[in-house]
Every structure is written in C-alpha cells, then in structure tokens.
Amino acid sequence: MTLVFLIVIALGWFFGLYFNNPSIVIIFGVFAIVLNIISYWYSDTVVIKLSGARPATREEFFDLYTVVENLSITAGLPTPKIYVVTDPAPNAFATGRDKNHAAVCATTGLLSILDRSELEGVIAHELSHIGNRDMLVSTVVVVLVGFISIISDIFMRSLWFGGGRRGNDREGESGTIFMIVGIILAILAPLIGTLIQLAISRKREYLADASGALLTRYPEGLASALQKIGQYSAPLRHQSNAIAHLYIADPTGDKKIPWYKTLLLTHPPINDRIKALLGNK
Amino acid sequence: MNTSTISIIVLIVLVLLCITLFNGLVTLRNRAREAWADIEVQLKRRYDLIPNLVNTVKGYATHESQAFEKVSQARSMAMQAGTLSQKGEAENALSGTLKSLFAISEAYPELKANTNFLELQRELSDTENKIQSARRFYNGNVRDLNTKIETFPGNMIAKMFNFAKMDFFDLGDNDAAQNPVEVKF
Numbered sequence: 001m002t003l004v005f006l007i008v009i010a011l012g013w014f015f016g017l018y019f020n021n022p023s024i025v026i027i028f029g030v031f032a033i034v035l036n037i038i039s040y041w042y043s044d045t046v047v048i049k050l051s052g053a054r055p056a057t058r059e060e061f062f063d064l065y066t067v068v069e070n071l072s073i074t075a076g077l078p079t080p081k082i083y084v085v086t087d088p089a090p091n092a093f094a095t096g097r098d099k100n101h102a103a104v105c106a107t108t109g110l111l112s113i114l115d116r117s118e119l120e121g122v123i124a125h126e127l128s129h130i131g132n133r134d135m136l137v138s139t140v141v142v143v144l145v146g147f148i149s150i151i152s153d154i155f156m157r158s159l160w161f162g163g164g165r166r167g168n169d170r171e172g173e174s175g176t177i178f179m180i181v182g183i184i185l186a187i188l189a190p191l192i193g194t195l196i197q198l199a200i201s202r203k204r205e206y207l208a209d210a211s212g213a214l215l216t217r218y219p220e221g222l223a224s225a226l227q228k229i230g231q232y233s234a235p236l237r238h239q240s241n242a243i244a245h246l247y248i249a250d251p252t253g254d255k256k257i258p259w260y261k262t263l264l265l266t267h268p269p270i271n272d273r274i275k276a277l278l279g280n281k
Numbered sequence: 282m283n284t285s286t287i288s289i290i291v292l293i294v295l296v297l298l299c300i301t302l303f304n305g306l307v308t309l310r311n312r313a314r315e316a317w318a319d320i321e322v323q324l325k326r327r328y329d330l331i332p333n334l335v336n337t338v339k340g341y342a343t344h345e346s347q348a349f350e351k352v353s354q355a356r357s358m359a360m361q362a363g364t365l366s367q368k369g370e371a372e373n374a375l376s377g378t379l380k381s382l383f384a385i386s387e388a389y390p391e392l393k394a395n396t397n398f399l400e401l402q403r404e405l406s407d408t409e410n411k412i413q414s415a416r417r418f419y420n421g422n423v424r425d426l427n428t429k430i431e432t433f434p435g436n437m438i439a440k441m442f443n444f445a446k447m448d449f450f451d452l453g454d455n456d457a458a459q460n461p462v463e464v465k466f
Contacts, residue, residue, distance in 0.1 A: 066407050073319065073414035076312075076422075217417075 121222030
C-alpha cells in the first residue's frame with residue numbers, strides 16, 4: 001500500500017512541475033475518488049443488487065443462518081445481513097463499509113455441497129474479511145491505483161498533442177531526461193499499480209483464511225470446503241468483474257494456472273491456500 | 282537541549298505510556314465483562330426453552346417423572362448459581378439431565394415424530410452451539426486481559442491499580458467424555 005501511495009506522490013510531484021498547472025489533475029482525481037467512495041459507502045446494497053441476491057430467512061436456510069449467527073458471536077461482530085444467490089456454482093462473498101453495515105452471501109450451490117463444519121470454515125473466512133476491514137483496504141487501493149492511471153493518462157495525452165507549457169526555463173539535456181523518465185513512469189505506473197493491487201488482494205485472502213481458521217480453531221473445515229469448491233469448474237452465472245475480488249474463489253472458474261498468470265489473480269490458487277491451512281503437511 | 286528539558290520530555294513520555302497501559306487494561310476488562318454478560322444471554326435462552334421441552338415430552342412419556350424432576354431441579358440450580366465455577370458445574374449437571382431426557386425419548390416413536398419436539402430439539406442444539414460460541418469469545422477476551430496483566434510493562438500498572446485476572450469459563454468438557462451418560466430402561 002505504501003508503494004502505491006509513493007508512486008502517486010511521485011507522479012503528482014512530477015506533473016506539478018511539468019505542467020505548472022495542477023488543477024486539471026486535481027479535478028479528475030477528485031471525481032474518481034468521490035465515485036469510489038460512494039460505491040464503497042453503499043457497498044452493501046450495490047453489491048447485493050449486482051449479484052442478484054435475495055435475503056435468506058432463518059426458516060428457509062436454518063444452517064446458514066445459525067452458522068453466521070454463531071460465528072459472529074465468537075468473533076465479537078454484529079450479525080451481518082444474510083443473503084442467498086440461486087446458482088449451482090459454489091461461492092460466497094462478504095461486503096459492507098464496516099461491521100455495522102455488513103452483508104454475507106452464499107450461493108445455493110455452495111449450501112448443497114458443503115457440510116456444516118465446511119460451511120463454518122467458509123463463513124469464518126467471510127466474517128474475517130469484515131473484521132479485517134478488507135472492503136476499506138481494497139477501496140483505498142483502488143482509488144490510489146485509479147489516481148495513478150488518470151495522471152499517467154493525462155501525461156500521455158499531453159505528449160500526443162504536442163507537449164504542455166514549460167513554465168520554467170530548462171537546459172535542453174535535463175529537460176529531455178525528465179521527459180523520458182516521465183514517459184516510462186506514465187506507461188509503467190498503472191501496470192505496476194494494478195499488479196500491486198492484485199498482490200494486496202491475494203495477501204488479504206490468505207489473511208482471511210488464517211483469521212477464519214483462528215475463529216473456528218478448525219482449519220481442516222475450510223481446507224475441505226476449498227477442495228470441494230476447486231473441483232467445480234463452470235463459471236458463476238451472475239458474475240461481475242467489479243466484485244470478483246470479494247468472492248471466496250475466483251468466480252470465472254479458472255483451474256490450471258501457470259505461475260506467471262498467478263500475478264493477475266485476485267485470489268491465490270486453491271491448492272496453495274489448502275497447503276497453507278493444513279500446515280504444508 | 283539541556284538535561285532538565287530532556288528529563289521533562291522523558292517524564293511526559295512515561296506518564297503517557299502509563300495512561301495508555303491503564304486504559305488498555307480497562308478496555309480489556311470491560312470487554313471480558315461484556316462477553317460474560319453475552320454468555321448469560323445465551324444461557325437464559327436455554328432456560329426459557331427447557332419448560333416447553335419438558336411439557337412436550339410429558340405429553341407422551343407420562344411415567345418418566347423422575348427424569349422431569351431431575352431436569353427441573355438442575356435448571357433451578359443453574360439459574361441460581363452465582364460464581365463462575367458454580368455456574369460451570371450447574372450447567373454441566375443441566376446438560377447431563379437433558380441428555381438423559383433425550384435418551385429416554387428415543388423409546389417413544391410418536392414423540393420423536395412430533396414436529397414441536399423436533400423443533401425444540403433443534404433450537405436447544407442451536408442454543409448449545411451459541412453458548413459454545415459465546416464461551417469462546419469470552420475466553421478469548423479473558424486470555425487477552427490475563428496476558429496484559431501478566432506481561433511487562435502491564436503488570437506494574439495492574440499491580441498499582443489492582444487489576445485482577447479473570448477465570449476462563451471451563452465447562453469441564455473432559456469430565457463428560459470420561460463419564461458417559463447412563464441410560465436405564
């Protein structure tokens with residue numbers, strides 16, 4: 001997170017000097033930030049609508065309801081709102097701007113293939129996302145990365161249209177070097193920012209696995225659940241890339257993944273997660 | 282900077298440290314107390330479910346008066362229990378009588394088919410799970426409090442202001458495993 005922030009500061013500083021007119025950047029930046037904050041603030045309703053979920057009643061989904069309730073008691077969190085999505089693909093997610101406005105959702109596919117201790121593992125993982133404030137973390141990261149991309153975009157655009165005003169008199173040599181550094185930064189920065197964002201997402205997934213195991217004192221539950229989920233190959237029907245990082249398993253349904261592709265995943269590969277949970281036995 | 286300024290700064294830092302430690306201890310102690318109150322909420326839920334259960338079973342198994350007596354007695358004792366260890370013992374005894382009651386009801390197929398009975402059984406089972414969850418939460422908080430009281434530098438502040446360690450809520454589960462419930466027909 002600090003690295004992303006530093007890149008933003010570096011670019012901002014660079015452009016402040018180059019353009020001598022930081023107002024454009026500020027306007028775009030503020031707009032992007034506001035948009036992200038709004039979607040974070042109303043994340044519990046927005047995400048639920050995006051995924052097509054309906055509220056789960058205690059009568060209809062006794063197991064899910066009581067598992068969420070009991071684990072919330074153990075975690076010391078208020079019980080989140082509980083939703084269900086009708087979909088054969090097994091998956092679950094948690095969202096909400098803080099623990100008092102949280103929501104947890106599971107697919108009917110998940111509920112049908114897991115037994116109670118496996119479901120507890122999955123729900124403990126989701127509650128850990130809420131407890132570790134992962135929605136806030138990922139929103140901040142996304143805002144920062146978006147900021148980087150906007151600034152880089154503006155810079156590249158300015159080059160294309162013949163360069164901006166050079167307010168300061170600069171010697172030819174240092175000016176060119178400055179510009180080359182700027183171009184490299186502008187091209188690489190959004191890319192690096194996105195890679196960092198995905199790496200952060202994967203780390204938080206491992207953290208949620210660990211926190212969940214601490215909650216249930218039974219890592220085998222989640223490991224067994226992940227194994228079952230991993231065996232299912234078809235993608236989630238009602239998915240959206242915007243919220244892919246919230247799901248417990250990659251909703252696009254990829255299975256065999258070479259190492260270089262892992263850099264582009266929002267979730268660590270399932271086998272690595274199982275190994276981590278079971279202590280590399 | 283001369284020595285007197287440095288010593289004043291050091292003093293201020295120490296005082297701030299003491300304040301932080303004290304507040305931390307207070308926070309942990311209050312959290313543990315609240316967690317205990319949460320356990321009592323779940324225990325009360327169990328006490329409220331039991332009379333209903335006893336009445337349902339009585340409707341079918343009219344001759345098992347001994348079992349009903351035991352359950353009612355154990356329930357009263359548990360509701361009266363004061364200290365943590367008393368509560369733990371009483372709860373264990375109550376669980377034992379309930380197990381006997383459910384074992385007895387196995388002999389009455391009409392009772393087992395009764396939807397009310399099944400519902401109560403499910404609710405009781407869920408309540409037991411909730412008591413476990415609340416216990417785990419309480420023990421976690423007690424652990425954090427005790428750790429802070431025992432480790433340096435918290436232990437000095439704890440002694441100064443008389444922070445007492447709290448006990449874990451141990452229901453003696455090991456005993457239950459060693460002494461299985463007797464079923465007499």
